[in-house]
Amino acid sequence: MVAMPDIKIKTKKLNIWFGKTQALRDLSLDVYANEILGIIGPANSGKTSYLRQLNRLNELEADFRVSGEVILGSENIQKLKLEILRKTVGMIFALPQVLPVSIYDNVSYGLRMHGMRNKNIIDGIVEESLSASFLWSEVKDRLKEPAVKLSGGQQQRLCISRTLALKPEVILFDEPCSGLDPVSTAKVEESMLKLKENYTIILVTNNTKQAARVSDRTAFFLMGELIEIDKTQRIFTAPNDKRTEEYILGKFG
C-alpha cells in the first residue's frame, strides 16, 4: 500500500457553461498538495475554464453558469469570501500582465491593497517574493524603475512574485510561457519546480513537452471532458486512451 497523498483541491462533477456552450462536463479531479499538475489538451478543451473556476475568475463573464463542487482544503470555494479565495489561489496569466508602475509597486500592490502598512514588512516580502522567482539579483538595484522595461521573461517572473507576495497555497499557471523564448521559458519552469516545495501548482499548457518536463501528473482534456489523468511518465509513454496518445504524438489538436 502506498500512502495516499494529501488532496489540496477536490473537484466533484463540475459543469461550466458560457451561454449555450458547455465548456466543462462532469469533471471530477483531485489535485494533490505540493504537486505540479499539468493539464494538456487542444483549444476549447475546457482547461482554461477549469483553471479560472478555481479562483472564480469565470464569474466575470456575464453569461457564465456552473454546477458541481470545488473543495479547497476543506472549504467549498463558493462559500469562501472572494478576497480570501483569490489570495489563497493565485493566478499567472498567459501573457505577462505587469501594471505600468514600478517593479516594487507591482510586487507590493496586492499587499498594500489588502491593508499592509508596515514598510519594513512589505520590503521583506518584496525581496522574498522576487528571490523565489529568481528575479531578485536581476532587479534589486532598480526596484523603482517601471516594470514594463523588463524583458518578457522577467515580466512573467515578476508576475509570479506578485502572486507569491500574497502567500498563496495554490498557484495557477495559464500557459505561462506561450509568449516567451526558450531561455526565459527554462527560467520560469525552474522557478515552478522550486515553488512546488511550498505550493500546489496547476499548469495549463499547449506545449506537451513542457508538461512532460515539469509536471508530476498530467491530465488530458478534450472537448470539455477529462479523458485521463495519471503520472506524467505514464501519460507520455503508455496512455490508456487512444486519443491521448494521438494528441501527444501530434496527430490532432
Added chain:
Amino acid sequence: MKTTTKQKIAFSVLFLCTIIVVLPVVFVLGVIIRNGWKAISWQFLTTMPVNGMRAGGIYPAIIGTLYLVSLSVIFSLPIGVAAAVYLNEYAKDNLLTRLIRLAIVNLAGVSSVVYGLFGLALFVNFMKFGVSILSGGLTLGIMNLPVIITASREALASVPYSFREVSLSLGLSRWQTIRHSVLPFAIPGILTGAILSLARAVGETAPILFTVAAFYLPNLPKSIFDQAMALPYHLYIISTQIPGISSEIRYGTAFVLVGMAFTMNIFAVIIRSRLRNKKKW
C-alpha cells in the same frame, strides 16, 4: 495610368483636403489677431467698460466667464466621471443601460439654446436661483456632461482589460480595482475631455443668455447668486446692440475669447502628454 501616377494624384487630393481643413482656422485667427491685437493692453484686460461700453476694458466679462466655467466644471466633472465609471465598469449590458447610452449620445447633439431654455425653466424659475452665476454655471455644466461622460468612458475603455483581471485575481474588490488599477490610467483622457469641454463652455452664448448674462453691470458680481457679464454675450452685445463702437474693441474682445479657449486646448495637450509619459503601458 501607371500605379505611381495614381498614387501621386491620390496623395495630392488628400493633401489638398488637409489644407482646406486648416485654412479656415488660419484665416479666422489671422483676421482676429490682425484687427484685435492693438486693443489688447493690460488696461483693456483689467478695467471696467466706460462710456456705454464704447471705451475702457472688458474686465467684468472676463471675470464672469471665469466664474461660469469654473462652476460648470466643479459641477460636471465629478458627476460625469462617476457616471462614466458606472456605465463602463459596473453597468450590465441591458436595455436600460443601452437607453442611457443612447440618451447621452443624443444629449451631445441638442442645440445649446435648448439648454439655455432648460436652465431658465429649471434653475432660474423652478429652483429659484434667479438669473445668476449659479444658474448659468449649472446650465453650462449640464451641457458639458455628455462630452465629459463620453470622453471619460473612452478613457476608461482604453485601459487594458488585463489590468482589471490582474487586480481582481489578487483578491481586490471591484471598487479597489477601479480606484487603483483603472482610474489612475484613465486620468489623462478624462482630463483632456474635461478641458476641451471647458473650452467649449467658454465660448457658448445661448446657454447663458437667459440664465446669467447681463447687458451691463457697473460692479463685479459679489456672489454666485448675482448676475454677471460674460465674454461671448458681451461680444454679441457690442457687435450688434451698441452703435459706434470701434472695431478694435470688438476684435480685441474676440481675441481674448479665442485666446482663452486656445490656452485651455494647449493645456489639455500638455497635461495629456505629461501624464502619458508617466503612465505608459
